[in-house]
Amino acid sequence: MDFENMRNLRGKCMLRRDIIREFLAELLGTFVLILFGCGSVAQKVLSSGTHGELLTIHLGFTLGVTLAVYMAGGVSGGHLNPAVSLAMVVVGKLPIKKFPVYVAAQFLGAFAGSCAVYCLYYGALANFTDGHLLVTGKNATAGIFASYPHEGLSLLNGFIDQVIGTGALVLCILAIVDKKNIGAPKGMEPVVIGLSILAIGVSMGLNCGYPINPARDLGPRLFTAIAGWGFDVFSAGNGWWWVPVVGPLVGGVVGAVIYFLMIELHHPEPEKNLEDDNSFHDKYELNTAN
Numbered sequence: 670m671d672f673e674n675m676r677n678l679r680g681k682c683m684l685r686r687d688i689i690r691e692f693l694a695e696l697l698g699t700f701v702l703i704l705f706g707c708g709s710v711a712q713k714v715l716s717s718g719t720h721g722e723l724l725t726i727h728l729g730f731t732l733g734v735t736l737a738v739y740m741a742g743g744v745s746g747g748h749l750n751p752a753v754s755l756a757m758v759v760v761g762k763l764p765i766k767k768f769p770v771y772v773a774a775q776f777l778g779a780f781a782g783s784c785a786v787y788c789l790y791y792g793a794l795a796n797f798t799d800g801h802l803l804v805t806g807k808n809a810t811a812g813i814f815a816s817y818p819h820e821g822l823s824l825l826n827g828f829i830d831q832v833i834g835t836g837a838l839v840l841c842i843l844a845i846v847d848k849k850n851i852g853a854p855k856g857m858e859p860v861v862i863g864l865s866i867l868a869i870g871v872s873m874g875l876n877c878g879y880p881i882n883p884a885r886d887l888g889p890r891l892f893t894a895i896a897g898w899g900f901d902v903f904s905a906g907n908g909w910w911w912v913p914v915v916g917p918l919v920g921g922v923v924g925a926v927i928y929f930l931m932i933e934l935h936h937p938e939p940e941k942n943l944e945d946d947n948s949f950h951d952k953y954e955l956n957t958a959n
Contacts, residue, residue: 688770691745695774696781698741699749699884703782705733707889711786711813715793727870735863742859750882751775752921756839759925760933772884779888783814787896802893804901811898811905814889816880816913818906827877827909831916832923834873835881839924841865849936877913881920886913 709729713721738747746763748754754771757763763771787794794810804811811817818827845853845861853861873879880886890910894902903910 688767691767692770692774694741694744695748695771696778698737698745698747699775699778699888700782700785701737701740702730702733702749703779703885703889704785705736706730706885707783707786707814708789709733711790711793714810714813715790715797717797723874727867727874730870731863731867734866735859738859738862745771747859747862749775749778749884750838750917750921751884752835752882752917753839753842755918756843756921756925759922760843760929775884776888779884780892783889783892784896786814787892802897802899804898804905811893811902812878814893815886815902815910816877818877818909818912819875822876824907824909824912827912828916828919830873830876831881831913832920834869834879835917835920836924836927837869837873838865838881839921840928841868843925843928844932847933850932877909880913881917883914883917886910 706726706729709721709726713723713726734749737749741747741749746757748757748763748771751772754763754768754775758765758768798808798810801808802811803809805817809817818824822830842862842865844850845858845865852858869879869881887910890902894900
């Protein structure tokens, strides 16, 4: 009897509309990404390096992306990034009407994730800052949540950095989920996507820490502005804030166009295999029909 009641309750609570389920999946996935990624930065900064280093930050974001894509991939495709969603629109794997929904979910998830990191390390943050929340300088802590440029980096150089980094990410993701190519083994797609993040981090992280995700940067930046760091978070670095927002979007489009023109356009049409069922790959295809 209890089992039957629980099943009926589950049926009543289950969301029927795909777009709502996809919204929630993107929100939760991005939340997990920020929790592990920014959490690893906080641990390194607030311990003055005794409980973390650059490699642990790379691993934090790599594992955060991997776990988040495993969590959301079967529902929404696990984009977690407006630039990736825009790239999927460009190559026809995501209806444009869904793009604003995905982006809203990603920004909300990133904002909530930064709030969780702040609450998690509230005591350590208060002890480290002595009540002074700084955006720049030796004891700056705003960089835990959002990116700031390396000394001497121009806005143009930073913009190019973001275009190249995000373009590389999109190229990797499209290759991983492309069923007409070798792709990644079934169930291993999130791991390979996470390794792509690691590769970008260890090779392109010097300039500004490879944010390559408008939601990952702007959501937490807005949180810090509200939480006590003030609106200096938007003026620092000669008004740097727009670079990791606009740059990745441009990079996402560039990466998608390059992949389409140089790889996907030249694939022969494969025969349909009705027995092939890969929920992660198929999600990108099915998104075009909803």
